[in-house]
Amino acid sequence: MTDRAIIQKKGVENTVDRMFSASGHKAFIGFLTAGDPGADSTVEFILEMERAGADLVEIGIPFSDPTAEGTVIQDANIRALQGGMTTDGVFDIVRRVRERSEIPLAFMTYLNPIFHYGYERFFSKCEELGVGAVIIPDLPYEEREEVQVPAAARNVHVISMIAPTSQERIQSIAKEAHGFIYVVSSMGVTGVRNEINTDLEAIVRSIRQVTGTPCAIGFGISTPEQAKRMAAISDGAIVGSAIVKIIAASGAQAGQQIYEYVRSMKNAVESLSYGKTKKTVFCQGSL
């Protein structure tokens, strides 16, 4: 709880914590890749997601070799990098969003771009721009410390992930989680799935035995029905590939469609938000 202590000391609220502060609130978390198809579009799309009711936007910092991603997000990474997107370029996008919005934001990327930028420099920029969390799929529990310490010093959460294979690791991971817990719905990589067969209720139950940290479910969620089902057993749903697909198809013109899609997903999730006592967030599609 190092970072919580720091939050209290500084009296600054992490934007991601704010999202879960209302009891019983079910969150919708949307993902996009920064710079796909360009920086201006990313700024616009984030604002559209906020207007449609997204509770948090995960911004993907593109990486050349995204090993946890399916082809939809892999291709988005390539488009963004070919368009010249850099880590500083992503911070610039956030700066422009922050001129107009206070929406909770998180970064999703692989460890190497952050390592290369320098942990201290990276997390101080996150703090300055109000990016409350980072999701790093190639940073498991065992390797967390080298990132956790500099991130906590800047009031940034390193989001813990729990997978269908985590089993006896679930509670160890959950006990030390901050911000929210990213529950990976399925085996494999990110991408739209027709069916999610993991016993997610059992995983969430196991998490809730040891922590009050909210959980969101992601990977493979694309329809309002799926989002609703995921949000019913957790605190929210995370959706990535389905949004990135809209961007891939419509490019810079995707704004209105993103708005409509996120609106429908948010409505599905929100229909559940009435004073439940426990909080869980399901994340859809970002991984």
Next chain:
Amino acid sequence: MSKGRYGIHGGQYISETLMNELLRLEEAYEQYRKDPGFTAELNRLLNEYAGRPSLLYYAEKMTKDLGGARIYLKREDLNHTGSHKINNVLGQALLAKKMGKTRLIAETGAGQHGVATATAAALLGMECEIFMGKEDTDRQALNVYRMELLGAKVHPVLSGTQTLKDAVNETMREWSNRVDDTHYCLGSVMGPHPFPMIVRDFQSVIGSEAKAQILEAEGKLPAAVVACVGGGSNAMGAFYHFIPDEGVELIGCEAAGKGVDTAFTAATIATGTLGVFHGMKSYFCQDQNGQIAPVYSISAGLDYPGIGPEHANLHDTGRAQYVPVTDDEAVEAFEYLARTEGIICAIESAHAVAHVIKTAKNYSPDQSIIICVSGRGDKDVAAIARYRGVDIHD
């Protein structure tokens, strides 16, 4: 800090989905490496099936021609399937089988590791799927067919640069999709712990044999052990038992491609920087934003933007040196060894031969050098002909 560290390098930078599987693999390995039944079975396969021990051959003509150290070739090219890759694959396949796995998946660059994995799968009655960059399936078409003959399914990888690193990406993705019955038979001393350790241990048979053989032949340790390095499995296997012998130089030869001052290179130690990729902290060819660089080498097996973490540490500590060798030098060495000793070696191994051609004269005739000839060169003949502008139909 986590397990599997070599100085600051190594670790387990991998998705949560795969962590339990890595822990189980480590546990199974620790159990079976001490199991006399397992080691006896593996040794039987290595000796009776793969043809070990491999020869340590005194290259007399080369020695006379170059003038200097007495040159020995550790003939891993004579192993079954034609390279050192079989040493590791038999170990991992047997281990996987003991763990109850029924399916092997693997990446391959030149195709040597893919062929070895397909071979072990056929022998042990396991399913096999190989991921190979599309560019590599084109330049090593014969090996693709060879894997198919052995019953493997070969998936051309269309993502990224369509070479070895992309094949690793895709194999990791497939493994995270299906771990229950599947073992990822990783081909080099890289990736997350415990792979760098397991692969090094299974390959260290190269150096332990070579050490006994050179002591028998020369009555003393060699002045140097020289091997090519991509991920670095044959080099790590050749070096490992010589690490405590500080008088023995350990020299890894990286693929410089068209030169380390060009963008067309795969020389990680010469041009790379510290990073985290493919499950490990090590040196990688990358840009200022930490994006992994497209690398280039005439050799598909060395065309990789990283290096195993134990090599990175041997570099940091100065125990081993890593030197770049260009395509031109490697091709000349490939031709030289064929003409001089009647041995057509793999273009990968030719990088090590090239370094010794340049440096043998700096040693005295009472010193010896061991070159690890990691594989045979049949697979490269068409590519070398193309390189020389010779039109052959293969």
